[in-house]
Amino acid sequence: MKFLLYNIRYAAGTGARFNLPVPGAGYLRGNFENLNAITEFIKSHSPDVVGLVEVDTGSIRTRMVNQAEAIARRLGHYSSYQCKYGTGSFNNKLPVIRKQANAFLAAPEVHGERFHYFDTGIKRLILELELEDLAIFLVHLSLKYRHRHWQLRHLHDLVKASKKPVIVAGDFNTFWGEHEMYLFMQAAGLRSANVEGLPSYPSQAPRKQLDFILYGRGLRSTGFEVPQVRFSDHLPLIGEFEHQ
Template sequence: MADAPTPTLRLLSANIQAGSSTRAYRDYVTRSWSHVLPSGKRLNLDSLAELASNYDLVGLQESDPGSLRSGFTNQADYLAERAHFPFWSHQPNRRISRIAGSGNALLSRLQPTDLLDYALPGRIAGRGVLLASFGEGADAWQLAITHLSLGVKSRQLQLGFLAELLADSPRLVLMGDFNCDFDAPEMRALYRGTSLEPPPHRIATFPSWAPQRGLDHVLVGGFKVLDYKAVPAAGSDHMAVGVELLPK
């Protein structure tokens, strides 16, 4: 009898801009109210839930944990319920009083064996990494979700921290909004110190209405990449990144 085929994993990384809708640079000004008010976000979240339902694991960045701008709704919880994910976790990293909050989040159809979160170093606090472990023994692997800083010096510190944190993981996925290209000079420490490799090809993810820059990535080690593509993520100013992986 032939062995059963090894199941693939479908993963999505999405900066959801707290459910806001941005379709042109002028919207940052004309729709600035959306950064403090909840109106219009529910429809975007429902569209995101429909997209997420096609994946096994979803990593979110700029997910609001519950503030005025989200209608005091934990957006990760809402998306997990709408897309029928049995497991979810949220790492709040930045809060502006009760007006706005932001963080990383995980939606998963697989039960994690462990969940940890870490604050990342940087000139301005408010960045972090959410680290989930799955499987046991030879099947064990880790998924890290992060959102790096805008400044090069802060990213250098953060990538050095991540390289040390993830150094001992032979099977690994790191996803998120890196705010730089995958071959930026500061990324070299990550490739040198971990099993992670650059993506199979370059995709543009920002701005979503006319993508020109590759800021969002899914980096893997110990997996074969079967599919790697940019995916529209409702009204967010970032495209999401969808991948299909096969364990090596």
Template sequence: MERVVRLLTYNIQHGKGVDGKVRLRRVAAVLQRYNPDAVALQEVDRHLPRSYLRHQARALARYLGMHFVFAPTLSWLGICQYGLAILSRYPISEHQYYPLPGAHEPRGLQSASLDHDAGTFFLLNTHLGLNFQEREKQAEAIRETIRSLSGPVVLAGDMNTERLTFPELPVTPPGHLPTFPSYRPRFGLDRIFASRHWRITKAFTPPAGASDHLPLLVELVLAN
């Protein structure tokens, strides 16, 4: 029997919804509704006043009963941080963070090894820059990391563009799946790419007002 992996990527805008209010439980409710096995989150706060000093990745993991790893891309005083998080129902056996090149807001790539029933796979999580030239350099750095990995790989995140491709990860949802802005989605900025080890059986953007982005959810199975 095929083992489906439900993977969701979501830029949560530190829990700030379309009504301008920060309510992390709304994000948790979206995740609970769609019951993913693994989640790639961007714009996650840790101990910042605007989000009530919460460690958001830890709080969401507790709500959902999942493992988590957090990777800050920005840090103030070593306590207040902002960045990327991965949640997983599978054990996380390894976690790495790779800073990405750029002269504007710091960006990075988070990598976690998830111990799936059929074997370990890599889940990569990122949030690329707004500048085209900077984004191209960041994408090339990610490609170098992907080439260094062996086995099944999935890359998810807010790419801030619809035009990006990763030749090493040719499996991606077909068609146009807009995720931004969440109240009237037009642009497919949130993307998922997978290695040839996978095939995608379902992909959709669930409606949600918990952020300025919609989540993107895919169901993958390891190809025979």
């Protein structure tokens, strides 16, 4: 099973254009050329499952185009997505912001999807995709160190409760890399597919390991890469797994 993880930054792009006419202006306008480039990149790797972080599900920024569904159609995949803020969050009432989500795209038959929520932090969604023989969790953790560790405790409990082998992936915002993840990984029985600790952020000159694909007992990693493509401020991760 090939799994591709990508924080696509709402397909807003990178470089000087992103910060014109003011810093961060790229977040407010769509970039259909970049969305197409991301889609073609993903398609070229023929992943079985894709985890997308920072995807727009149809705001005025994208002219109401749901990026998760648009990419899924091109791949011939099933799509599952949800706003990444808590159900009672004020962010769910704000234009553009309320359409900011995480998503799964899947070619295998899906046996279920669940939306869990952390009880702390701004980005609270834990997206779970259940396949026939494994479960995959997708997260985008808090920028605050204390909140991240509360969130990791919650995530640990979900992983331990799973009756199937698990993959846990996402943008963990771990500014100290895998060192910050060590206790969580040990307690949850998880390993990183990125055994060399390759950085994924920022894409122009990677130096931080923020993005992870972790896997648990019952799975074996058979391949891993960090493609050097710069359609987002993060680099994508690709992991391949088989059952033991």
